[in-house]
Amino acid sequence: MSGWFYRALIALSRALGLWVVSGFARLVAAGYFVFAWKRRARSLRFYRALFPESSALARLGLSWRQFQGFACLFAERLRLDRGERFTLSEEGWGEVERAAERGQGAVLLMSHLGDWEMAARLLSRKGSRIRLMLFVGERAGEGVERIQKRDLQRDGIELVVAREGDEGAAFESLEALAFIRSGGLVSFAGDRLWHAGQKPVEVVFAGERVRLPAGPHLFALASGAPVFTFFALRTAKRSWKLVIRGPRLVEADARDERWGAVQASAQAYALELEAMARARPADWFHFEPFLGE
Numbered sequence: 001m002s003g004w005f006y007r008a009l010i011a012l013s014r015a016l017g018l019w020v021v022s023g024f025a026r027l028v029a030a031g032y033f034v035f036a037w038k039r040r041a042r043s044l045r046f047y048r049a050l051f052p053e054s055s056a057l058a059r060l061g062l063s064w065r066q067f068q069g070f071a072c073l074f075a076e077r078l079r080l081d082r083g084e085r086f087t088l089s090e091e092g093w094g095e096v097e098r099a100a101e102r103g104q105g106a107v108l109l110m111s112h113l114g115d116w117e118m119a120a121r122l123l124s125r126k127g128s129r130i131r132l133m134l135f136v137g138e139r140a141g142e143g144v145e146r147i148q149k150r151d152l153q154r155d156g157i158e159l160v161v162a163r164e165g166d167e168g169a170a171f172e173s174l175e176a177l178a179f180i181r182s183g184g185l186v187s188f189a190g191d192r193l194w195h196a197g198q199k200p201v202e203v204v205f206a207g208e209r210v211r212l213p214a215g216p217h218l219f220a221l222a223s224g225a226p227v228f229t230f231f232a233l234r235t236a237k238r239s240w241k242l243v244i245r246g247p248r249l250v251e252a253d254a255r256d257e258r259w260g261a262v263q264a265s266a267q268a269y270a271l272e273l274e275a276m277a278r279a280r281p282a283d284w285f286h287f288e289p290f291l292g293e
Contacts, residue, residue: 013078022075029071033064039287043067046284049206049291050277065282072234073115073285079238080121088122089235092244096185096228099247100130105180106247107220108230109190109269112286113276116189119232119242131184133176135215180225187230188216190269191286201263203270206277208291210270217262217269220250227265229272233283245272 013021033040043066047059080086099106110116120132180186193200193213201214220227226247233241248268252261277284 010078018075018078021078022072025071025074026068029067033067042287042289046286046291047281049208050274050281062281066284069234069282070285070287073118076115076118076234076238080118084238086122087239089239089241090244091241092228092246093242095247096244097130099226100183100185103181103183105183105223105225106185107180107216107223107225107227108185108187109216109227110187110230110232111189111191111273112284113191113273113280114232114283115234115285116187116230116232118234118240119230120187122232122240123242131179131182132187133179133184134187135176135189176219177223180223186219186223186225188213188219190216190229190266191273191290192288201266203263203267205270205274205291210291212266212270214262214266217250217265220265221252221258221261224249227269229269231276231280233280243276 010021040063043063044059047054047062051059051062096106096108110119120134123130123132176186191212193211199214199218200211201217203210203212217227226249228244228246231243231245233243235241248265250261250265252258
């Protein structure tokens with residue numbers, strides 16, 4: 001969706017109500033489900049790997065719920081922009097706060113299961129003293145995503161953008177290291193390679209070989225900060241839950257043991273991601289190639 005069209009929908013929602021954006025988003029999602037056969041096939045393959053004993057009809061139902069669930073996120077973002085009251089519950093967030101209070105900082109591994117953007121914005125509005133730096137991707141020609149990144153910055157969240165076509169992202173940048181060592185949280189997408197310059201690490205997910213970005217785990221190894229796996233789940237309209245797994249450390253006593261430590265950390269993340277995907281399958285909003293592709 002182009003940026004200008006998204007802005008037009010926002011203007012209409014102010015005049016006619018959020019049902020305009022919500023209804024149109026659901027209609028577009030239905031169109032993608034019916035006509036974007038590559039995305040639908042990718043979705044069905046994911047659910048076949050996740051639930052090999054399920055029927056084809058059950059997997060089709062999960063895929064439909066996935067597309068429609070993604071459509072619901074647009075209205076939630078607009079509700080947040082309007083200042084509507086949200087309910088936010090947490091599971092495991094205290095461990096992250098304690099790491100920040102010790103001045104240790106932490107690495108947050110977010111994913112495309114749930115909505116990390118909503119989580120970041122809700123956290124920034126909690127009144128928490130925790131500072132957050134997000135490493136995010138950007139594709140050429142994107143429209144809506146650029147508007148969403150602007151909203152994140154407006155909420156006081158620091159962004160480091162890895163653009164498609166860049167030779168590499170500065171995952172071990174001095175700026176990020178200084179930020180985390182001052183007690184800040186540095187967040188990465190743990191389940192998606194944004195561009196060819198990122199170093200991959202291969203893991204097993206639901207019996208399939210998957211390539212994940214190695215950068216977040218290398219950064220945790222370099223900084224010594226604990227790693228948390230972070231999920232932001234929509235439980236109802238204007239109601240979200242943060243689920244945090246961890247902490248764990250990425251440690252190596254010798255140089256030749258470093259890559260093994262990175263692989264072990266990435267595999268631990270993949271297992272946590274797989275378990276949450278089985279528990280919340282319709283919240284999987286990763287529409288790019290993932291399983292062995």
